[in-house]
Amino acid sequence: MIIASQRDKFSMPRDLCYLNAAYMTPQTLAMQEIGAEAVARRARPWRISEADFFSDVERLRAAFARLIGASAENVAIIPAASYGIAVAARNMKLEPGQAILVLGQQFPSNVYSWMRLAEEQGAELLVAKRRAGEDWAEAVIRTTNEAAGRVQVFALPQVHWSDGAPVDLHRIAGLVGDLGAQLVLDVTQSLGAVPFDIDGLNPDYVIAAGYKWLFCPYGISFLYLAEPHFEGVPLEENWINRMGSEDFAGPVDYEPRYLPGARRFDMGERAQFGQLPMAIEALRQIDEWGVQNIAETLAATNREIADLFAAYGFVAATGQGSPHLMGLVADQEPPADLVGGLAGAGVKLSLRGRAVRIAPHLYNDAEDLELLGRALEATLGRP
Ligand SMILES: Cc1ncc(COP(=O)(O)O)c(C=O)c1O
Numbered sequence: 444m445i446i447a448s449q450r451d452k453f454s455m456p457r458d459l460c461y462l463n464a465a466y467m468t469p470q471t472l473a474m475q476e477i478g479a480e481a482v483a484r485r486a487r488p489w490r491i492s493e494a495d496f497f498s499d500v501e502r503l504r505a506a507f508a509r510l511i512g513a514s515a516e517n518v519a520i521i522p523a524a525s526y527g528i529a530v531a532a533r534n535m536k537l538e539p540g541q542a543i544l545v546l547g548q549q550f551p552s553n554v555y556s557w558m559r560l561a562e563e564q565g566a567e568l569l570v571a572k573r574r575a576g577e578d579w580a581e582a583v584i585r586t587t588n589e590a591a592g593r594v595q596v597f598a599l600p601q602v603h604w605s606d607g608a609p610v611d612l613h614r615i616a617g618l619v620g621d622l623g624a625q626l627v628l629d630v631t632q633s634l635g636a637v638p639f640d641i642d643g644l645n646p647d648y649v650i651a652a653g654y655k656w657l658f659c660p661y662g663i664s665f666l667y668l669a670e671p672h673f674e675g676v677p678l679e680e681n682w683i684n685r686m687g688s689e690d691f692a693g694p695v696d697y698e699p700r701y702l703p704g705a706r707r708f709d710m711g712e713r714a715q716f717g718q719l720p721m722a723i724e725a726l727r728q729i730d731e732w733g734v735q736n737i738a739e740t741l742a743a744t745n746r747e748i749a750d751l752f753a754a755y756g757f758v759a760a761t762g763q764g765s766p767h768l769m770g771l772v773a774d775q776e777p778p779a780d781l782v783g784g785l786a787g788a789g790v791k792l793s794l795r796g797r798a799v800r801i802a803p804h805l806y807n808d809a810e811d812l813e814l815l816g817r818a819l820e821a822t823l824g825r826p
Pocket of ligand 1: 465523524525526553600604631632652
């Protein structure tokens, strides 16, 4: 179902066409209001009860779990995607010669921990690169076969962050299972805008930074762990993740047992009093819109945007995009400061490599597309 413009839920100036959700999404007026209340409450700690250290964390955990078809027991609240990847890497045991596979030009938060792990454990970091005519799944499968199946960790996204090229995870999941390997997914650039469900993928870890397609405050991110990893080692040892932590009088009766499920991996100071109520509202709003509806609506918006750029010789960077995110490249050299020129005319987007990255959301309406048309003409001349 196509969702009608949601611009009235945001405070966006009319002379701005913001096409940069992949950089950071704006926050709804409801989130701003809830955030202001939460900050005012934090300013008065006598209004924050001991129970409040637990309640919103559990609400948010459950909301994220629903979004990916998991149980709340499997979800930890973390500060950044890199933190979740570091948890996964910390709990991997590789033999010398085994390999970790990532995509070419993958986002660094899902690469640096693997570089370190490879170095520490004598493993190899394999980089899958697409050949002409190949999609990402084909490149991953070919690279794995060329390495004679030595891959024990597949650290992948659902779409490439730079241009939205999809990674068909269902085609890769079978291979992961056959090799007895682990699947670590960074879905930061797709979750909330592209349907995703752990069912059928059997991932070991799923990580998402919250501040892009999930509309969450900066600093609130999510980690799903499959049950076999519940006994793993967390990055930090904080008091609230131990059994009995709700008894504020007793934290020096040092407790060897952790809270159940994935809670041992929650970040320190997880009860972000100012931020969690906004994150809960963000996930509620996404649930109300419906991810399938968001995807269909953004795909339609992107088709219109692609047509506007096509008049200037821009085509999809990879031949295939995702509903929400696309990279466009020019057939001729575009002006050196295309992004700056468009920004001057009110259109905010990013350049990633050679591609103009287009990342709209439900606040982009017909007036925005008219503004984009005028901005392209002002920057590139008449088509
Ligand atoms: C694919 C991907 N993962 C993660 C992040 C953010 O990483 P972190 O939360 O570690 O800052 C980004 C930011 O652009 C991204 O594109």
